[in-house]
Amino acid sequence: MGAIDDLTTELARLPGIGRKTALRLTYFLLKRTPEESRRLARAIETVVERVRECSRCGNLTESDPCGLCQDQRRDPRIICVVEDPADIGAIERTGEYRGQYHVLGGHLSPLDGVGPDELNIDALLRRLGGSGGGGQVDELIIATNPSVEGEATALYLQKLVRPQGVRVTRLARGLPVGGDLEYADGVTIAEALSGRREL
Amino acid sequence: MPLVTTEATVLQAFPYSETSKILRLLTPQNGVQSVLARGARRPKSRYGGILEPFTDGVASFYYREHRDLHNLSDFELGRSRQRLGRDLVRFGGASLLAEIILRTGSPQAAPEVFAHMRASLGALEDAPDGDVEPVALARAWSLIATLGFGPALDQCVGCGVDLEPGTALFFDYTAGGLHCGRCAAPAGAGRIIPGAARTDLLSFLAGEATALDRTAAHWQLLGRFLAYHLIDAESLRSLDFLAAALAPA
Numbered sequence: 001m002g003a004i005d006d007l008t009t010e011l012a013r014l015p016g017i018g019r020k021t022a023l024r025l026t027y028f029l030l031k032r033t034p035e036e037s038r039r040l041a042r043a044i045e046t047v048v049e050r051v052r053e054c055s056r057c058g059n060l061t062e063s064d065p066c067g068l069c070q071d072q073r074r075d076p077r078i079i080c081v082v083e084d085p086a087d088i089g090a091i092e093r094t095g096e097y098r099g100q101y102h103v104l105g106g107h108l109s110p111l112d113g114v115g116p117d118e119l120n121i122d123a124l125l126r127r128l129g130g131s132g133g134g135g136q137v138d139e140l141i142i143a144t145n146p147s148v149e150g151e152a153t154a155l156y157l158q159k160l161v162r163p164q165g166v167r168v169t170r171l172a173r174g175l176p177v178g179g180d181l182e183y184a185d186g187v188t189i190a191e192a193l194s195g196r197r198e199l
Numbered sequence: 200m201p202l203v204t205t206e207a208t209v210l211q212a213f214p215y216s217e218t219s220k221i222l223r224l225l226t227p228q229n230g231v232q233s234v235l236a237r238g239a240r241r242p243k244s245r246y247g248g249i250l251e252p253f254t255d256g257v258a259s260f261y262y263r264e265h266r267d268l269h270n271l272s273d274f275e276l277g278r279s280r281q282r283l284g285r286d287l288v289r290f291g292g293a294s295l296l297a298e299i300i301l302r303t304g305s306p307q308a309a310p311e312v313f314a315h316m317r318a319s320l321g322a323l324e325d326a327p328d329g330d331v332e333p334v335a336l337a338r339a340w341s342l343i344a345t346l347g348f349g350p351a352l353d354q355c356v357g358c359g360v361d362l363e364p365g366t367a368l369f370f371d372y373t374a375g376g377l378h379c380g381r382c383a384a385p386a387g388a389g390r391i392i393p394g395a396a397r398t399d400l401l402s403f404l405a406g407e408a409t410a411l412d413r414t415a416a417h418w419q420l421l422g423r424f425l426a427y428h429l430i431d432a433e434s435l436r437s438l439d440f441l442a443a444a445l446a447p448a
Contacts, residue, residue: 015216015217016216016217016218108290108440109294110290110291110294110295110298110436110437110439110440110441111210111211111252111294111297111298111301111436111437112211112213112436113436115436115439115440115443116443146248147248147251147284148251148252148253148280148281148283148284148290149252149284150284151281151284151285152284152285152287152290155284155285155286155287156287156444159287176242184247185246185247185248185249185276186247186249186276186279187247187248187249187251187254187276187279187281188247188248190279190281191248191281
């Protein structure tokens with residue numbers, strides 16, 4: 001295999017990139033100056049070398065602990081548990097949350113071989129004060145995805161954490177803001193109905 | 200490329216690329232089929248949140264002969280199973296049933312297996328809180344019987360003689376049932392099961408959940424039996440999950 005094929009194959013492994021797009025990207029890179037292509041290669045190398053998981057929350061970071069864990073303005077009494085680091089970005093974009101985070105690294109899924117041992121749960125328990133941790137957390141917001149597996153994961157965490165006297169809450173689920181009831185799917189409407197609130 | 204429209208239950212759903220999902224569906228006439236639901240992970244997907252494990256509905260997909268993956272065209276919701284995720288034993292039990300079917304399933308018509316799975320998911324969802332565990336055991340054993348490899352409990356697997364009810368006998372995992380006193384093969388892989396446990400097992404195979412004081416031995420028996428009779432001897436991941444869910448806090 002030649003150099004062009006090698007690069008095309010590697011690019012085609014990226015999410016959302018098919019073989020044809022990968023080939024187009026390869027030719028695009030070949031048309032740029034060598035220095036520009038080297039800069040891209042260096043940036044990829046740097047991210048691979050420097051970025052790792054925060055030992056405290058599991059977020060992806062260059063410094064350990066990560067910037068979010070070190071930020072003194074964030075409320076350490078509230079921890080929001082998410083499945084993936086990308087979920088942190090989604091919550092941060094709302095500008096509504098000022099607590100800390102914890103990344104599980106997935107959700108419980110027996111069919112895929114993901115049990116509690118495969119998730120970043122021990123570190124969470126340590127943060128809650130289970131074994132030599134801070135013990136200053138008042139509330140755990142479980143923000144796992146609103147799927148069957150996400151629900152089971154939330155329930156598992158709730159059972160694990162409740163004996164420690166920490167308040168456990170779950171993100172609300174229902175109709176999207178600005179959406180149209182007519183076009184919402186049955187499961188979402190059913191969830192919105194069961195989670196209705198008093199006005 | 201004919202469009203197949205059939206009742207279906209989602210056994211497994213996993214992401215494919217950034218926007219799509221692959222579903223493993225159980226259907227009555229087409230057995231287990233894999234379909235690609237394009238765009239199912241987009242925020243404004245027409246499928247919304249319905250393509251989740253254990254959901255019942257009517258699926259339409261373009262069936263391509265000699266291909267393993269077909270394109271989903273539509274999925275009309277029958278019954279959502281979100282409630283299964285709100286109890287770890289219900290969730291583990293449903294996952295176990297799905298895993299057994301996925302390990303044994305084929306694209307052949309299997310209307311009895313389909314009917315059993317639908318009824319089982321309903322039973323697990325609707326079981327009162329204290330009864331979930333025996334229901335999970337009963338539905339797993341009766342699924343095994345429906346799939347055609349249930350253990351022989353009435354006649355000796357060695358000599359075929361009728362077995363007396365209520366007596367403790369040797370359950371041979373490899374031979375797939377009980378040995379009479381004369382044929383007992385203690386060197387074989389298995390265990391002695393008391394008469395009462397045999398009666399419970401008979402009820403489970405018929406899909407009837409009987410109340411149990413202790414369930415650990417039943418789970419162990421099920422796990423060992425499945426390990427011998429499924430395609431690979433690897434432990435079922437759902438059984439490991441159930442063991443963790445049932446362990447005392």
